[in-house]
Amino acid sequence: TNAALDRQSLPFLTGDPKRLLIGGEWVESASGRTFPSIDPSTGATIAEIAQADPDDVNRAVAAARAAFEGPWRSLTPAARQSIIWQVADVIEANAAELRRLEAVDMGMPIGRDPGAGADKLVEVLRYFAGFATKIHGRTLPNSMPWQILTYTSHEPVGVVASIIPWNSPINNVLWKLAPVLASGCTMVLKPAEEASLVALRIGELLSGTDLPDGVVNIVTGFGEAGAALVEHPGVDKVAFTGSTATGQAIVRASAGNLKRLTLELGGKSPDVVFADADFRRAVPGVAMGVFGNSGQACCAGTRIFVERPIFEEFAAALTAYTAKLKVGPSLDPQTRIGPLVSQAQLSRVTGYLDIGREAGARVLAGGARLTDGDLANGYFVPPTLLADVTDDMAVVREEIFGPVGCLLPFDTVEEVAARSNDTEFGLAGGIWTTNLGNAHRLAALMRTGTVWVNTYNLFDPAVPFGGYKMSGWGHENGPDALGQYLTTKAVWVRT
Numbered sequence: 001t002n003a004a005l006d007r008q009s010l011p012f013l014t015g016d017p018k019r020l021l022i023g024g025e026w027v028e029s030a031s032g033r034t035f036p037s038i039d040p041s042t043g044a045t046i047a048e049i050a051q052a053d054p055d056d057v058n059r060a061v062a063a064a065r066a067a068f069e070g071p072w073r074s075l076t077p078a079a080r081q082s083i084i085w086q087v088a089d090v091i092e093a094n095a096a097e098l099r100r101l102e103a104v105d106m107g108m109p110i111g112r113d114p115g116a117g118a119d120k121l122v123e124v125l126r127y128f129a130g131f132a133t134k135i136h137g138r139t140l141p142n143s144m145p146w147q148i149l150t151y152t153s154h155e156p157v158g159v160v161a162s163i164i165p166w167n168s169p170i171n172n173v174l175w176k177l178a179p180v181l182a183s184g185c186t187m188v189l190k191p192a193e194e195a196s197l198v199a200l201r202i203g204e205l206l207s208g209t210d211l212p213d214g215v216v217n218i219v220t221g222f223g224e225a226g227a228a229l230v231e232h233p234g235v236d237k238v239a240f241t242g243s244t245a246t247g248q249a250i251v252r253a254s255a256g257n258l259k260r261l262t263l264e265l266g267g268k269s270p271d272v273v274f275a276d277a278d279f280r281r282a283v284p285g286v287a288m289g290v291f292g293n294s295g296q297a298c299c300a301g302t303r304i305f306v307e308r309p310i311f312e313e314f315a316a317a318l319t320a321y322t323a324k325l326k327v328g329p330s331l332d333p334q335t336r337i338g339p340l341v342s343q344a345q346l347s348r349v350t351g352y353l354d355i356g357r358e359a360g361a362r363v364l365a366g367g368a369r370l371t372d373g374d375l376a377n378g379y380f381v382p383p384t385l386l387a388d389v390t391d392d393m394a395v396v397r398e399e400i401f402g403p404v405g406c407l408l409p410f411d412t413v414e415e416v417a418a419r420s421n422d423t424e425f426g427l428a429g430g431i432w433t434t435n436l437g438n439a440h441r442l443a444a445l446m447r448t449g450t451v452w453v454n455t456y457n458l459f460d461p462a463v464p465f466g467g468y469k470m471s472g473w474g475h476e477n478g479p480d481a482l483g484q485y486l487t488t489k490a491v492w493v494r495t
């Protein structure tokens, strides 16, 4: 079938085990251990991945340091810029393969966004490439009694440990890679254990460019490898995306040498539908806001607040739309909702469904694992809508990271603002209304790093993305994101 894994089209999957990329060489882990990479659509092992241990991390950090002090620093900004364009070109040329690899790596449906071309995939690289030649300081007038020239320059922070999750493998890598290269930093990338293949293939593609050896190093493995990076005195900054609990552990573990940190963490985002919303947009928009990528999205709009007069009507329309979303294997182009990434994630999500039902939630759509025919060996949970839920229930408060939306009625803007903000998270929020006043009022009141009005889950390299509260520190994307990879030097010259 279309959905079957065709290894011929993914030659990268042959030739196990995959290795670590350290200083431009593909090397085995010092531990000699490997772990399986599993296709979540079928449960089958598709590759063996090298399991890095702290010795490998030491070697990777040393390679990143040598590249930072050596060849990478001596390149002109223009040379760095053209290398980033080269990287973008080679990734763009191999986008179809990377998308297939992503589909078997973590279950992202290959047909998820038919409108997104290969250029869209790499635009983050091209956006940041432009900054490489525009990193400049200022000459600052001082009030000293002598003739003194004072100026600033912005220098790369150094060796960056980029630790990423599994939920969007290509973007997870490229959002970290682009500012590292533009700023002149070097990196040790630690992909998530659930999805390492895309990162490794991108590493191979980099080897064919003029990027000096050691600028990008890749250590695959578990949290142990991530922790070794976070504690390493040779690492200057950690750029982390993942769960809030791991983010907290990183804050504590990085204290040794006071590493700079950026943290992109979890969420439990509100999506608010007013009575005057345009249903033609709001119904699919809310559905994909919560169910896109099987809900394995940090911004997923999981708390769906609906103004009381339209609650039943909207719930019915959303339920009907949800029931039609095609769930299936990630390589089937018709699939809109793929599997969950792993057996562990499947157990987590079905566990929350049990907790919700026990607490009195009413299941409007979905609700149980799918085990029909071909789906039996994969980790499939259909899009699930829960009603009769209250703000204090675990399914409403905690990040499930699966295709589960909770429907909650509301009466006033002030009330829905307070309830939207009644969470430890602050990543994103959505508003559906044709009343501009309500849109701007609620957008101002939401304590979240992103607010989408009459749309959801849009990202662009030019627009900053980051969290309030326990959703994190700092931003990715946007004109200021590069600054988080730079440090400012002031120079005083007596003339």
Ligand code: NAD
Pocket: 163, 164, 165, 166, 167, 190, 191, 192, 193, 221, 222, 223, 224, 225, 226, 227, 228, 230, 241, 242, 243, 244, 245, 246, 247, 249, 250, 263, 264, 265, 266, 267, 297, 298, 299, 399, 401, 427, 467, 471, 472
């Ligand atoms: P996770 O925190 O379990 O793992 C993320 C990465 O951290 C993995 O590479 C893992 O190996 C590594 N890690 C684990 N323990 C570590 C430690 N002690 N020290 C250093 N590294 C360690 O998260 P996950 O399950 O892979 O991803 C899901 C989470 O990521 C969700 O909470 C989601 O909201 C969040 N997320 C956030 C964003 C965002 O931009 N805000 C984007 C995607 C995902």
